[in-house]
Amino acid sequence: MKRRYWIGINIFVAVIVLYVGLNLLEPGYAVKPPAELSFNHPIEHEMNDVLGYDIWGLSVSEKEAKGEMDPSMLSLHNGAVKIDAAFVEKGRDLFYEKTFNNEVYITDVLGVLDGPLSIMNIGKAVLQARKEGTDNLKVELAEDAIEGGREFKKGEVMETGLDVPKGAFGPLGMPIKFKEGRLKAGVTCAACHATVDRETGKVIEGAPNADFDAGLILALASNSTAYFTNTDVDAEKLKSFISEQEWVKEKERNGYVALPNVQALEDAVDRNLLQWPKGNFDSTMDLHQLVHLKG
DSSP states (O other), rough: OOHHHHHHHHHHHHHHHHHHHHHHHHHHOOOOGGGGBBBTTTTTTOOOOOOOOETTTTTEEEEHHTOOOOOGSSSSGGTTHHHHHHHHHHHHHHHOOOOOHHHHHIISSSOSSSSSSSHHHHHHHHHHHHHHBBBSOEOOSSSEEEEEEEEEEEEEEEEEEOOOTEEEEEEEEOOOETTTEEEEEEOHHHHEEEEEEETTEEEETOOOOOOOOOHHHHSSSTGGGGGGGGGOOOHHHHHHOOOOOOHHHHHHHHHHHOOOHHHHHHHHHHHHHSOOOTTOOOOOOOOOGGGGOOO
């Protein structure tokens, strides 16, 4: 009995240490394909000639730089930036791994992982696809949902358009990080601006991800309403979702602002998101009319 007690204590302490360690280290994973898994690696692929200099957007190859060009033209004071292997690799790091902390908005605010597209089901789909790779990750829904008037059933397989390179442990352009006690997903440039060749499982860098269904993924998020500024929901539509009851008018007279009906607003946002064509993503927001909402 005493032995079981101490075993239990040790397991408890180990779990606490592991949890604290994960929160301190904030480990994460992002897909960054090595040269052998890239169709057109900027350094390794023979078709590319990127080394040299960039002078205010003008590319100068190493051969041109070593020719009859005035050396002063290649100075930093002239706006010249040396493009070497280290510089290119830094760019690839940013392209594949840098989220600029958007996992906070995507996970904590939008709730992309809290809806029917659960992190467990995404992970399961990745493990099934990673052997050969895929340009269209298919994920089973973890629960029933009605979004934008469309009914989704638990177990239904959704085509997300997310890409998984051969041998990868996550979707391309979707880094996963353990932070603040939970797994969080962010988005990088690679989600939209790279794709997987379906025949080889290799990554084509710079090619558009033409079947990425961003609208579907956002609509299935638990708080897709947070994205309303990037949809067609404007000031007039918001006003139509506010109930004209007497208590609302009374509150407004006392300085309170009435909020729109939550379900009606989310339904309108989801309907618009589900209309987005695959391969399209609206990153612009329109606050022109919203600032005048109360007037």
